[in-house]
Amino acid sequence: MVVLFTSKATTSGGREGHVKSEDGLIDLQLTTPSALNKKTGSNPEQLFAAGYSACFDGALNFIAKKNKHKIESSITAEVSLLKDETESPFSLAVTLNAHIKGVPQDVAVELVKEAHGFCPYSKALRNNVDVKLKVSVE
Structure with missing residues (x-):
């Protein structure tokens, strides 16, 4: 395999910390989402x-062009943090909403x-996170 590029970002303080990309384009305060948390x-x-x-x-x-289809699209990704009562209780689930x-x-x-x-x-x-695909057309 040939490495095309590598992106770097550094976080300190975990979910209540700060993340910054190497080039400075991402420079964000992090906070845990919660109905009780009023932090931005x-x-x-x-x-x-x-x-x-x-x-x-x-x-x-890319796939549409390869198959000779001209499309306009947007993707809304919903990423959910899940918790259950197991030994490693946290996992992710994703829904990809494709509008074409x-x-x-x-x-x-x-x-x-x-x-x-x-x-x-x-x-x-693949085989690690439940990803649901939803498609709507105009």
Whole structure:
């Protein structure tokens, strides 16, 4: 494998800390989301949703172009932090909401399925995180 690039970000203070990318474009206060927490800040799930939605939309457009479809799309990633009563109680679940213009529903569904097989984030999560795919067309 050839490394195309490497991104770096450093966090100190965990979920109540601060994260900054090496180039300074990401420079955010972190806070744990809660109905009781009135602090302003981002959280790891929000940052993961941003990265996954960007990667997946890129994969979807690549797959559409490869299959000779001209589309307009947006992806809304919902990343949930889950807790149960097991020994390692925390896990993630993801719903990817694909909004696509330019193809009928059945074609859109097939493009999303193919993109899910192609996207590096989807590959990394496969067999580890429940990822649901939802598709709507205009």
